[in-house]
Amino acid sequence: MTEATSVNVEQQIHALVGDIHKLPTPPLVFTQISRVIDNEDASAYDVAGIIAEDPAMSAQVLKLANSAYYGLAHPVPHVKQAVIVLGMNEVKNVVLAASAISAFRKSSADREYQDEFWRHSLAVAVGARMLLRTFQAKKILEAETAFSAGLLHDLGKMVVFSYAPEEHQKIQQYLQETGGPDCRAEREILGLDHCQIGAYLAQHWKLPADITSAISYHHTPQESAETGAYDAIVHVADVLAHRAFGSSGEEDNSSEVLQVGCLERLRIPPDDFGRLTVMVVEEYTRSETFLHMAS
Ligand SMILES: [Fe+2]
Ligand SMILES: [Fe+2]
Incomplete structure (x- = not known):
């Protein structure tokens, strides 16, 4: 993100949530x-x-x-x-x-959306960690970072849900009427998408650059810099989680398709995709405790 773009994003987020200091x-x-x-x-x-x-x-x-x-x-x-x-x-x-x-657990609004959101986030977290352990063993990447990047990849959606409820409703309505992808609906309503909002919050929190990059580029890993080592992993884990569990609360995630070149970049044989989907479900079932930890 260039400096000019990030200033612009900050202004838009400010307009969205009213006061930037309201963010967690x-x-x-x-x-x-x-x-x-x-x-x-x-x-x-x-x-x-x-x-x-x-x-x-x-x-x-x-x-x-x-x-x-x-x-x-x-x-x-x-x-x-x-x-x-x-x-x-x-x-x-x-x-x-x-x-x-x-x-983000403070709000009692639409508990169902929140629960679904965190279930999807956890599925991506365990999927990202599993992909890293299965296919990237020789690279110096950390399973814990892959997990955190997966867990936080859609955090921008939680900002909109918690701090701009009217816009959140409009996005949901747009998705119902027009379909996905989520990013297009968000850009249409907000002028920016959950990747930009999430990356802004990650920078505000001073999270590691790898995690911020994965939040920014999890839908467009082909646009990330070479250093965005976790972007493609989180992207593939996101697609796997959607295939394993269906949509993440939105009406249409059929556009949640694999970006060209991702499987090759991670050295994942395309034939393995069905098996990996089953593995994500198994990993998720073992990890569900994570969701009860903060309640
Ligand atoms: Fe996303
Ligand atoms: Fe996602």
Whole structure:
């Protein structure tokens, strides 16, 4: 995004939500943990110390660590041990997920849309992680980053839903009457789409560039820079999730088609697509605990 474009997007988002400061604040614990982990001398104790400052986050990390999701043989009694057992990067991932989900969980409006939104987001998260582990094992990409990028890829839709409910309704109506893709409906009503809005929020939260890029380009990975390593993974995971579970609450996602060259770029044999769809459903079923973590 050029500087001029990003200023324009900021103005449009400002017009949309009224006051930019109304947007959820950056997940502070996540930012602090990221900073600590970047330091080579960081220890699990440092990370645990940050989480311990936030009692609600401590409870969520413990709840997840002791859930069926990890299937640990012995219960984890405190946060320090959770960090040691799960690893610092996995805990960072848990904290980001919990922060993002709870930042938008305040509204009681249209619970069904929200639940469907997070179910789709989780399906893309587990799909992205599965694709990375299956096909990208030799590359230096992180499964945790793929998961976070997948979980947050449609975050822009949540901004519209939570902060511009009238426009959200108009978009839903447009989709019902005219069909997808979502981005076209959003551009028609708002002048910008959920990829731009989500990327703006990700920058505001100072999330890693890889995650911001995947949010920006998950529908157009062919337009991303070479460095956008997770863009194509999240794009393919998005298509897989739509095939596995149907639409994400919108009437027509038939336009959710694979962009040319993505499978080749990720070295995924086209014949594997049916098998991968089944695998996404299996991974999702194992991971559903994630959605209960912030409630
Ligand atoms: Fe999307
Ligand atoms: Fe999506």
